[in-house]
Every structure is written in C-alpha cells, then in structure tokens.
Amino acid sequence: MTGRTMAHVRTMAAPLGRPILAATAFVVLAAAFFVVIGRNPFAMIHLVLVAAVGDGYAIGESLVRATPILLCALATALPARVGLISVGAEGQFYAGAIAGTGTVLSMLPAPGWTALPLMLAVGALGGMAWSLVAGLLRTGLQVNETISTLLGNYVAALLVTWLVYGPWKNPSSQGWPATAEFPAAARLPTFFDSRVHAGLLIGVGLAVAFHLVLTRTRWGLVLAVLRSNPRAGHVAGLDFRRNALLAMALGGALAGLAGVAETASIQGRLQADIAGGAGFSGFLVAWLARNHCLRIIPLSLLVGALLASGDGLQMLAQVPSSVTLVIQSLLFVAVLLVNGWIDRKRSA
C-alpha cells in the first residue's frame, strides 16, 4: 500500500479506534476488579449481560434506568458546549422534583388534565432556577461553576429530605418518609406493560432536537466560537454571559424534567435520595459522548443497562450493588486513559 492509502485507512479507522480501545481497556479493568474481589471475571461479565438485557423485564429496567441519565447527560452537555463544566444535574434533578411535586400537591385532591403538563413545566422551571444560581455566580462573580454546582447538589438533596420528613410528609404513610402518592392524572403514560415511561421518548426527542439546534442553527455556532475562542467571540460582539446563562438555564430545565418525571412515574411520590446518582452518571455519559447530543442516546442506554444490572447481580451472584458503582467508575477511568493517550500521541 502507498503511504497515501495508509493515511486514508488511518483516518477512516480513527473514529472507530477510540471506542474499541476504550471498550477493551474497560473490559480489562472490570475483569481485573472481579479477580481482585475473588470472582470469575468471565462468569461475572456474562451475568452482567444477562442482568442488563437478558429478557424483556431486564431490558425494560435498563431503559427505566437510562431515562433520567439521558436527560441529565443533555443537562451537562449544553453548558459544556459553551465551555462550562457543570456537575449540577443531580441538584437540578432534585430542584425539579421539588417544584413538580409542589405543583401536584397543591392541586390535590382532584387534579384535572392540566396537572401533567403543568407539573412537567414547573419541574423544568425548578431545575432551571437551581442551575441559574450557579450560572449567575459564574457570569457575575466568576465563581467556579464546577465547585458551586457540586455544593448545590448537597443542599438540594437535603431540601428534599427535609420536605419528605417534615412539611410534605404523608401522615398516613406512618414511619416511611415520603409525600402523598401522585394521582393517576399526574403520571406519565407507560409502555408495554413495563415501567418504561414517556420520559424516555421526551429525552430522545430532546436529544435529537438539541443536536439539530447545535449543529444547524446560528446559536450552535455562537456557542462553538465562545467555547473555542472566547476572545474572538468577544471581538465578534458575542455575549458570553448571556449565552452561558442560556445554556445553564436550558441544561437545568432538562435535569429538572428528569427529576419530576422520575418522581411522578417511577416512584409515584417524592422521597429522599430519589436521584440515586443519575446526575453523576449523566455527567459521565456526556463526557463519553464528548457532549455530542446524538451519541448521548446510545451511551446513556449503555450506562443505564450497566447500573440496572446491579439489581440483577445482587440476586444472581450475591454481590452488593456497590459493585456496579465501581464498574461505572472504571468505565470513566478507561475512557479518560484511552482518550488522553490517543490525544497525546496525536499531538506528539
């Protein structure tokens, strides 16, 4: 082969090289972890697959798990498009859940058909408001948004705990700290006799929509310029503050939507720890997808399946569900290692 065709082959293979290398590194790391904890890695990897996609129920649960992760990944990707590293999806999720739950509780005992759209809208606004706090601190006072969003997560989670133990506690639920159950009018429709709900369709639709907005409109270009060269953006008359706030607001709304959808459709009531790390998994997915909205769809399904397999593993292999937390972080480590290594080779 001539040098030119070799170079051509290399360019063609480049987009595939990264995922294959990263997947290999991930499997090696995961297998090593299973060996360390005294398990047969081949048997365990087989069990993870069975528990994640083995039958209809497993696939349904994987999709259920993927839904909030998909929305939270979009919530991370939008601010990242203008160069902000927001890790606040978890807190925005809780803020959305609080706002949405408050809307439904105020409409009890007999909410009409308006309950569902109103609940979703107010939930999205709640996430937006929470995200804007960090956005305003960043654009107004240059407070690092990564730190402020991370601190905000803890505050939002404690607010939910306070509400479900205190003012919003359902008196008839005895010791169990949770709000009253949502009426049927405030639940998203589900599919195929499973827990998979319309939130998944909303998430996929929004991912496609934001992909089109970011790649086909002027605004997408504005964000790209502001991210890659803020100074050039300034010279061209682009307003970093306004666009950063807009990206943070939209991101917060998406995570807030995830929160209210999860509360209304999966749990049917607000309770503590309802996000269960979906915000952080969303951050991981956005990073894996390199903030590409379409790539976020399959990757959130992958991570959702991985986490859903944890519940199955508990039964099939008697391992605690924390194992899937370790596996999830090893996926992150593998991708960072491989990406960093390839970028370094390329720049050298």
Add this chain to the structure above:
Amino acid sequence: MTNVDIVFGGFLVSALRSATPLVFVLVGETLVQRTGSINLGVEGQMLMGAMAGYGAAALWGDPWMGLAAGALAGMLLSSVHGLLTLAARANQFASGLAVWMLGFGLSAYYGAGLVGRKIEGFGPWRGAGLGDVPVLGSIATGMTPTVLLALVVAPVTAWWFWRTRSGLVWRAVGESPDAARAAGVKVPWVRLQAILLGGLLSGLGGAALSVDHTRTWAEGMTAGRGLVAVGLVIVARWNPWWVLPTALLFGGAEALALRLQTADSGVSAHLLLTLPHITSLAVLTLTCLRDRGQAAPAGLRAVMDR
C-alpha cells in the same frame, strides 16, 4: 462548667473538632493546586481513608493504625488521578470526578461489612493539667490527638512551603511551569508528589473523621467535605497559613448546626445540615467578588480558565 466555658470554650472545641478532618484535606489540596493541578477526587480519597481507617481500627483495635491505613488508602487512590492527568493528560475536572466515583464505589463495597461495627477510639486526653483553668481548661480537655495533629500539620506545612528551598521549587512549578522547567525542575514529578501528598492528607482527613470525630462508618459519610475543601482552597488564597482559619469557618458552621439541633430550636435538622455547604459557598463567593480570580497561581489559572 460555667456559662462562659460552654459558650466560648465548648463552641470553639466543637468547631475545632468539626474542622479537623477538613484541615488535613485543605492543606493537601492547597499544595496540589499550588503546583498547578486541581483534584476533585479528594472526596473519594476521603471516603477511602474513612473506610480503610475505620476497618484498620476495628481490625487491630488501635486508632493510630486506623489513621495510618486511611492515609495510605487515600494516597493509593490519588495515584489514579496522577496517572490520568500526568501520564494520560486527561482533563483534571473529569479525572477528579472519576476518582471520586471510584472512591465512593470501592469504599461502599469494602465498607459494607463495617457498618454498625464498634471501634476503640482515642482515650481521653488529660489536657496537660489545665483542667481547672476557666475556658482554657475546657478547650484543653476537649482536644483529641487528631485535633492536635491538625494544629501542627498546617503551620509546619506553611513554614516548609514558604521558607525552604524545596517549598520554593513547588511554588515555582505552580507560578511559572516554564521557568521551573528551564531551571531543570521536573515539573510532572513535582506535580505527582503533590497529588500523592494531597492523597495521603485527604485519606488522613477521612480517617480522622471516621476514627476520631464520628466513630462510625457509613456509605458516603464525608457528605461533600472534600468538595468543600476544593472550594475553600480558593478562600484560603492558596496559602497554607490561611488553612486553619478557613477550615474553622466550616467547622464553626457545622458546630452551630449541631448546637441548634440539640438546643431544640424548632428548625429541622436536615435544613441545619445545609449550613456548612451554604456557608462555604457564601465565603467562596465573597472571595471571588474581591479577587475576580486574579489571586490564583498562574499555572492553575491555565487549568481553571480552560
């Protein structure tokens, strides 16, 4: 105890105790950021330190072994951040979050058997014969070995950092990596040392929390203390001398929350628990309002501004 004792001595002691785990983490992260890195993984390193420390203390019945094991565990985990950011040149924020998730998962997995176990803590300190002196006495008797260790570590580090040749090298790496490189300093090697030392100190901080301060282990028990530390480094203006007073801001907020809780103030305990986080964010905001990001070491600004 007199009222003066309870108000001043008692409150100061509980603030100091709450601040102690944070002092170690804050000293470590200050050095990490001073050499031009940022490590959000301290949260996970604290958790590993808390879990390993509690486990070792339970296994050997010796709290000192717990502190040593915690420090070692924190350092081991921080080597992942060193590998990812220095060898693979991964994004520092992403790498830190990966280390955090890893520490959270590993500590939850290995710590599952430790939940509810009892350990032998440090025995009561006699307070060096100050027991009867007002205020001072109640402060002295409230001290524990980790509090004293924290009170030593911060100024010793500050002295080393500002007054010795090796401290100067570390500062140079953060202020002007190119000049340091030109002067023959191995910049990545110094950064790795700082990350590992930061890991050791955050592991020690985690162990101080589980072995001495709360004497329990629970999944995710650090509750954001490591992330608070990353923010408070900015408040302490990247200066080890300012670590103690800054950590006391957090410790004071936590002590106040606990006091209001026991005083039956009518405010929910869950709301009071947000106080340390809100206080930290508030002082961070005030610092940024004054500095506008100009006080950071130049090498770090390159990371933060992206």
